[in-house]
Amino acid sequence: MPTPWMAALGLSLLWGWIHRLPAQETVRESRRLSPGALVRIYSPRGSLILTAGPGDSLTVRGRVDSTLGRFYLGGGADAIKLGVEPGGGVLEGSADLIITVPSGVRLWIKSQQADLDLTVSGGTVEATNASGRIRVAGRTERVSAETLDGNIELAVASPLGRARTASGTIVVRGLIRDLDASTVSGPLLVGMLGPVSRARLETASSEIAFKGDLEPDGTLEAETHSGDVELRLPVRLAASYHLVSYSGALENSLVPADRLRPGPAKGEWSFSTGDGRATVRVRTFKGRVALKVRGDRDIE
Amino acid sequence: MTACAAFTSLLDDYLDGTLPPDQTRQVTEHLADCAGCRAEVTGLGAMLAEVHRLPLEIAPDRDLWDALALRLTPRPARRGLTITLPWWGQLAAGLGLLLLGAGLASLRRAGPAREFAREQARYVHAAAELAEQLAASPPLPSTTLAVVDRNLTILDQAIREAEAAVERDPDNGELRQMLLARYAQRLDLLNRAMTSQRQES
Numbered sequence: 045m046p047t048p049w050m051a052a053l054g055l056s057l058l059w060g061w062i063h064r065l066p067a068q069e070t071v072r073e074s075r076r077l078s079p080g081a082l083v084r085i086y087s088p089r090g091s092l093i094l095t096a097g098p099g100d101s102l103t104v105r106g107r108v109d110s111t112l113g114r115f116y117l118g119g120g121a122d123a124i125k126l127g128v129e130p131g132g133g134v135l136e137g138s139a140d141l142i143i144t145v146p147s148g149v150r151l152w153i154k155s156q157q158a159d160l161d162l163t164v165s166g167g168t169v170e171a172t173n174a175s176g177r178i179r180v181a182g183r184t185e186r187v188s189a190e191t192l193d194g195n196i197e198l199a200v201a202s203p204l205g206r207a208r209t210a211s212g213t214i215v216v217r218g219l220i221r222d223l224d225a226s227t228v229s230g231p232l233l234v235g236m237l238g239p240v241s242r243a244r245l246e247t248a249s250s251e252i253a254f255k256g257d258l259e260p261d262g263t264l265e266a267e268t269h270s271g272d273v274e275l276r277l278p279v280r281l282a283a284s285y286h287l288v289s290y291s292g293a294l295e296n297s298l299v300p301a302d303r304l305r306p307g308p309a310k311g312e313w314s315f316s317t318g319d320g321r322a323t324v325r326v327r328t329f330k331g332r333v334a335l336k337v338r339g340d341r342d343i344e
Numbered sequence: 345m346t347a348c349a350a351f352t353s354l355l356d357d358y359l360d361g362t363l364p365p366d367q368t369r370q371v372t373e374h375l376a377d378c379a380g381c382r383a384e385v386t387g388l389g390a391m392l393a394e395v396h397r398l399p400l401e402i403a404p405d406r407d408l409w410d411a412l413a414l415r416l417t418p419r420p421a422r423r424g425l426t427i428t429l430p431w432w433g434q435l436a437a438g439l440g441l442l443l444l445g446a447g448l449a450s451l452r453r454a455g456p457a458r459e460f461a462r463e464q465a466r467y468v469h470a471a472a473e474l475a476e477q478l479a480a481s482p483p484l485p486s487t488t489l490a491v492v493d494r495n496l497t498i499l500d501q502a503i504r505e506a507e508a509a510v511e512r513d514p515d516n517g518e519l520r521q522m523l524l525a526r527y528a529q530r531l532d533l534l535n536r537a538m539t540s541q542r543q544e545s
Contacts, residue, residue, distance in 0.1 A: 156540075174488055174540045192540055193491040210495045210533055228495040228533060248529055249498045267525050269502035288518045290509060309516045329506060329522050 067110040071141065074103045078121045080167065083149050086127035088112065088156040089176075090138030096147050096165040096182065102126075103144045109137025164200075177212075187220070195230070221259075231271075240264070247271045251331070255338055258283060258322040265325045272331045275324065276338040282318025291330045298335040348374075348381055355385055460520045467527040474534050484541050492537045499530045 077083070077100060085092065089112060108115045108128055112135060117126040128139045135156065145151070147165035156174045164182040171178050173191040180187055181199040188206040189196045195212040198205055198220065205220035214225050216234040225232055226246040234245065236256030245252045247268045255276040258264055266273045277283075277298060287294060290311045296304065303315045326333050351374050357363045358371045375382050484492065506523040513519055 175491070190536070192488060192536060208532075208536070210536070211491055226529070226532075228529060229498050246525070246529070248495075248502050248526065267522070269506070269522065269526060290516075290519060290522070309518050310513065312518060327518060327522055327525075329502070329509070329519075 069108045069110060069115055071104055071106045071108060071115045073117050073126070074101055075117070075119075075124055076101050076121055077124065077146055077149060079146070079148055081121060081146075081149050082123040082152065083145055084123070084125040084127075084152045085143070086125075086154045087139050087141055087158050088128060088130055088135050089158050090140045091159045091161070092139075092141050092143065092153070092155065093161045094143040094145065094151070094153075095163045096145050096149065096167070098147065099144070100146050101144075102146070102149075104141060105143075106139065106141035108139040108141075111137035112139055115139075159194075257281065257338070258324070260321050263323045263325070265327075267327045268331055269329045270331055271328065272334065273326050273328055274334040274336065275326070276336045277324070279337050280318070281322060282316075282320055283322035283324050284316045284320040285314060285324045285326075285335075287313045287324075287326045287333050287335075289326075289328045289331060289333045292328055292332045295332060295334040298337055348378060351378075351381055352384070355381070359385065456517055456520070457514065460524070463524050464527070467524075467531065470531050471534075474531065474538070477538060481538065481541055484537060488537065488540055492533065495533055496530070499526055499533065502526050503530065 079100075083102065085094075102124060104117065104126060111131065113128045113130040115127070116129050117124070119125050126143075139158070148167045150168045151162070151164065151170065153160060153162070153169075153171045155172070155176055157176045158173070159177045160171055160173060160179065162169060162171065162178075162180045162182075164180060164184050164187075167184060168186040169180055169184050170188045171180065171190070173194050175193040176191065177194045177196075178189040178191055179197045179199075180189060182201075184200055184202045186204045187198060187200055187202050189198060190206075190208045191212060192209065193211045194209060195214070196207045196209050197215045197217075198207055199217045200220065201218050202220050204222045205216065205224070207214045207216065207223075207225040208227070209230055210228045211230050212227065213230045214227055214232045216223060216225060216236075219236055219238045219240070220243075221241045223234070223240060223243045223245075225234065225244070227250060228248045229250055230247070231250045232245050232247050232252045234243065234252075234254045234256065236243075236254075239257040239259045239262060241259045241262045243254065243256075243263070244265045245254060245267070249270045250268070251272045251274065252266045252268055253274045253276075254264065254266065257278050258281060260282070264275070266275065272292075275298075279298065285299075286307070288307075288309070288311055292311070294304075294311075294313055299315060299317055303317070304313050305315055306312065307314050351371055354363060354367060354371055358368065363371065375385060483489075503523065503526045506519060506526055510516070510519050510523055
């Protein structure tokens with residue numbers, strides 16, 4: 045049976061706990077936007093979920109810890125900026141924002157440690173982070189995602205895409221016709237639903253895996269120091285291949301072995317299939333290069 | 345055109361003064377008649393002079409590093425975590441290794457090798473400029489510092505391996521390209537860390 049002094053102790057502990065929680069600002073804002081408007085967002089920590097869809101307005105809901113900073117929103121229908129103005133000093137607390145925007149806006153989003161989850165429709169996306177995750181899904185005219193330590197996932201249809209991280213993993217799905225993706229120590233995994241015109245993939249120590257197809261004059265380049273490279277390509281692809289693995293192995297089940305011609309330098313192989321208009325170049329210092337046939341089930 | 349091609353490979357040694365006398369005379373006579381090769385020699389001379397001027401080690405003034413160390417080194421954690429070499433320290437060490445290990449002189453002989461030496465010199469300059477900027481910047485947050493540190497270690501190891509391979513196999517153009525790609529990645533990583541740092545501050 046709780047005695048009065050135990051109840052008092054419990055109440056005082058509860059009071060202390062409540063007062064230790066950071067004060068929070070509740071955010072609920074809405075603004076009309078012009079088609080193709082520029083939307084600039086800065087949110088240093090927490091989470092940001094953005095969805096583009098029909099309509100002509102931007103809405104923001106969420107909460108911001110007062111220890112992190114204060115919410116701001118300004119600008120007009122053609123260009124708007126919003127986010128969290130840090131209070132200064134060490135960043136503490138978080139901001140969780142849920143944002144909707146009209147289709148076709150130009151998004152510029154910056155963060156330090158927030159997880160960014162963006163579902164877009166038309167327009168462009170430029171997202172930069174330090175250690176948070178970046179995920180972009182949907183259709184866009186151009187997408188650029190950059191982080192130091194976070195993972196990047198692009199599940200988009202876009203003519204142009206760029207993704208860079210140091211330690212994180214990059215996963216690209218959908219179809220980006222011109223792709224540039226780079227990590228230092230994180231794996232780089234690409235599965236394309238259709239032919240690409242250019243893909244440049246680079247890591248220093250992690251594997252590169254590409255499943256997809258090239259346009260008739262397309263180019264695929266994979267470069268790594270110690271990572272393995274696995275390319276799954278259609279057997280009918282007409283391309284010139286130039287593969288270098290200085291001290292690694294070459295594993296090939298894509299083309300007949302008698303077509304492989306060793307190049308002049310150590311670990312260098314060249315060959316062509318069909319009219320050879322597309323180009324496949326692989327360079328690794330000590331990783332394994334594997335050329336495999338892409339099956340229909342590889343692309344999901 | 346054919347005559348120029350025959351002389352191009354001799355220009356490096358001509359500038360170094362290591363050609364035999366008869367070849368030196370032939371090159372001198374050719375240069376008197378050929379404006380294209382004269383321009384090549386002028387450009388090459390400037391580049392080689394620049395390479396020769398590079399110090400064997402690029403390290404800022406001792407006091408500056410000391411001050412920087414105080415600002416960049418993460419504060420010791422309460423549980424006594426080991427502190428790894430700061431990233432700017434690795435940068436300086438990497439530069440030293442690069443200059444000492446790569447052997448610029450031996451790699452600037454042939455045409456492609458000369459281009460490679462130019463690229464290497466550009467890298468050294470860019471890295472030195474970056475070091476200056478870092479010295480003037482506030483410290484990185486410890487989490488970012490750890491990420492950069494970890495990835496610099498990977499890149500430096502890759503650079504060491506590639507440099508050793510280039511030294512063993514200097515005519516292998518693919519190896520040179522791999523090494524240049526790692527240099528570029530290293531600069532890119534440091535640039536991104538700087539950008540991140542500016543945003544945080």
